[in-house]
Each structure stands twice: as C-alpha cells, then as structure tokens.
Amino acid sequence: MGEVDPAFIQDPEHRPKLSPIEATGIPVIDLSPIINKTVKDPSAIEGLVKEIGTACKDWGFFQVTNHGVPLTLRQRLEEASRKFFSQSLEDKRKVNRDETTLTGYYDTEHTKNVRDWKEVFDFFAKEPTLLPVSSDEHDHRIHHWNNQSPQYPQNFRVIIQEYIGEVEKLAYKLLELIALSLGLEANRFEEFFIKQQTSFVRLNHYPPCPYPHLALGVGRHKDGGALTILAQDEVGGLEVKRKIDQEWVGVKPTPDAYIINVGDIIQVWSNDEYESVEHRVMVNTEKERFSIPLFFNPAHDAEIKPLEELINEHNPAKYRPYKWGKFLIHRRDTNFKKHNVENLQIYHYKII
Numbered sequence: 443m444g445e446v447d448p449a450f451i452q453d454p455e456h457r458p459k460l461s462p463i464e465a466t467g468i469p470v471i472d473l474s475p476i477i478n479k480t481v482k483d484p485s486a487i488e489g490l491v492k493e494i495g496t497a498c499k500d501w502g503f504f505q506v507t508n509h510g511v512p513l514t515l516r517q518r519l520e521e522a523s524r525k526f527f528s529q530s531l532e533d534k535r536k537v538n539r540d541e542t543t544l545t546g547y548y549d550t551e552h553t554k555n556v557r558d559w560k561e562v563f564d565f566f567a568k569e570p571t572l573l574p575v576s577s578d579e580h581d582h583r584i585h586h587w588n589n590q591s592p593q594y595p596q597n598f599r600v601i602i603q604e605y606i607g608e609v610e611k612l613a614y615k616l617l618e619l620i621a622l623s624l625g626l627e628a629n630r631f632e633e634f635f636i637k638q639q640t641s642f643v644r645l646n647h648y649p650p651c652p653y654p655h656l657a658l659g660v661g662r663h664k665d666g667g668a669l670t671i672l673a674q675d676e677v678g679g680l681e682v683k684r685k686i687d688q689e690w691v692g693v694k695p696t697p698d699a700y701i702i703n704v705g706d707i708i709q710v711w712s713n714d715e716y717e718s719v720e721h722r723v724m725v726n727t728e729k730e731r732f733s734i735p736l737f738f739n740p741a742h743d744a745e746i747k748p749l750e751e752l753i754n755e756h757n758p759a760k761y762r763p764y765k766w767g768k769f770l771i772h773r774r775d776t777n778f779k780k781h782n783v784e785n786l787q788i789y790h791y792k793i794i
C-alpha cells in the first residue's frame with residue numbers, strides 16, 4: 443500500500459497510543475441469577491441490580507457472562523460474517539447500502555468526519571422497520587424498510603434472525619435490571635420497544651491496517667441508541683474512555699461474554715444518572731478483527747426525555763424531548779460523507 447488516504451487520518455490529539463492501558467476494572471457481571479430461572483431468592487437479584495447500577499454509573503460499560511445466548515448461535519453468525527466479508531468487493535456491493543436501502547454493506551462510514559478503517563453489514567432486527575423518510579420535523583412520511591440478504595453464505599438470513607431473537611431476550615433482561623437499579627418498575631422501558639423497534643445488528647470487519655498510529659477502526663463516539671450488546675472476537679482493540687481520569691483503556695476480550703454499554707437514550711431517560719461513554723476501536727497491523735454489536739433501539743416515534751419518576755424540583759429535566767426516529771435519520775444522513783459540522787448529538791437538546 444502506498445500513501446495513506448488522508449480521509450483516514452485522525453487529528454493528532456485523537457490518534458491512538460500504541461501501547462494502550464488494559465482495563466482490568468471493567469466489571470464482569472454474572473447473569474446466572476436471572477437467566478432461564480424464576481428468581482426464588484430476591485437477595486440474589488438485589489446484589490445483581492446493585493452491580494449493574496454501579497457499573498452503569500462508574501463505567502457506562504460492563505461485560506456479562508452466563509447471559510443465556512447460546513454460544514453456537516454466536517459462532518454460526520461469526521462464521522457467516524467471515525464468509526460474507528471474504529468475498530470480492532464486487533460481490534459484497536451487490537447488497538450495498540445507499541440512500542434507497544438504508545441497511546446492507548458499506549465501507550465508507552465516517553465518525554466525526556474521519557473515515558473508519560472498517561467495512562460493515564447492517565441488518566434490522568424487525569421487518570419491516572418503520573422510520574421517518576427525512577429528519578425534517580414537518581415531513582410526516584414513514585418508510586417501511588426490509589433487509590437485504592446476501593446470496594452467500596447460505597442461510598444468512600436464518601442465522602442472523604435466530605441470533606437476533608436470543609440477543610433481544612438478553613436486551614430486555616438488561617433493561618429490566620437497569621430499570622430496577624434506577625428505582626423504576628422492572629418493565630418501565632418495555633413500552634418503548636415492544637410494539638416496534640429500530641434495533642439493528644452490525645457485522646463489523648476491521649482489516650489489518652499499516653497505519654495504526656494514524657487511523658482508527660472506529661473513531662471516538664458515543665452510541666446514540668438505548669443499549670449496545672457487543673460480541674467482540676479474541677483480537678481486542680475496543681477502548682473506552684475511563685470516567686475517573688478520562689484515559690483510554692482497552693476492554694479485554696473475554697470468551698463468550700457480551701460487552702454492554704449504555705447509549706445516549708439511557709443517559710437522557712436517567713437525566714444523566716447513567717452516562718453514555720465515549721469509545722473507539724484501534725486497528726491492528728497484522729490481524730483482522732470482527733465484532734458484532736446489536737444496537738437496541740426504541741420505536742421511531744418514541745419521544746425521548748428524562749423520565750418523570752426521576753425528575754423533581756431539585757433535579758429538573760436536563761433535556762428537551764426529541765423524537766428518536768428523526769434523530770436517527772439526521773445522524774445517518776451525516777455519516778456517509780465528510781462534513782464540516784459535527785453531527786447531531788444529545789447535548790444539542792440539553793437545557794441545563
């Protein structure tokens with residue numbers, strides 16, 4: 443490879459350190475007290491709720507084990523992902539994402555206006571997924587989206603749908619624990635997802651990169667949705683901005699664990715009690731890396747605002763309400779190209 447395309451070069455202050463700190467502190471939480479069981483001992487779940495609350499508050503990130511998602515399903519999707527990305531660019535582009543398809547394959551995502559060293563395939567959790575046609579608040583048209591399915595590997599659609607079904611169960615469990623940890627009813631968040639959702643799975647492939655000091659697999663960002671449930675492989679590279687000292691620290695791969703992070707929506711719902719934390723992905727000069735996040739997102743028409751139970755005269759709402767679907771479309775419109783302005787963020791809705 444010759445000169446690096448300048449589109450990939452991070453500003454000096456955002457370039458990765460090549461000997462990152464490893465975060466031993468990211469909590470690993472054992473979900474066995476609630477998975478596939480009726481809870482007989484409420485104190486077991488009390489401890490779990492506390493652990494989740496502390497992890498959300500101190501880190502915004504945690505890993506879960508004994509989470510109930512069968513390992514074989516994850517492995518089947520990981521294998522399908524490898525096969526899909528091993529095809530020629532021409533074949534991958536048969537399911538290319540563009541303005542008319544919204545999901546599918548692409549390799550041109552920009553985070554904060556710098557191109558990411560990766561290629562991805564996006565797949566909505568529900569079919570159809572309803573989203574506004576534009577981010578214009580006066581435009582009330584809604585589009586019904588279906589997924590593109592690659593011809594190769596075989597049974598791709600069946601494999602990914604089965605995986606989504608299981609991870610979705612985990613997502614609901616986690617939302618219950620998070621609700622309890624905020625002192626809310628366990629099913630408080632369900633209404634935002636149960637009738638419709640805009641969740642999607644992303645298959646990420648980070649090819650080896652000869653410029654690890656200049657480029658990132660994914661530039662620093664916060665996830666805009668409610669909750670992210672991420673399967674990373676054994677290569678490693680995900681870094682999280684540690685809240686106590688703002689240092690970038692690596693999330694150590696743990697076999698068969700999921701990495702969970704609180705997105706912007708939970709930050710708003712909790713009125714900043716739980717913050718959505720910045721993260722990024724380093725590249726590797728020798729190894730390719732694969733990861734599979736499921737972005738668990740509410741219905742497009744969900745109005746996102748601090749929950750009434752959590753605000754009062756001493757703790758007034760810190761955000762103006764916004765419509766999730768409009769927010770998402772606004773973001774997506776700006777992720778395709780290099781722009782001169784920052785894309786939409788929740789702080790644009792901040793009151794205080």
Ligand SMILES: O=C(O)CCC(=O)C(=O)O
Nearest residue numbers: 646660674680723733735
């Ligand atoms: O690949 C990873 O580990 C994380 C990717 C990520 O943060 C994202 O896609 O939002």
Ligand SMILES: [Fe+2]
Nearest residue numbers: 663664665721
């Ligand atoms: Fe992310």
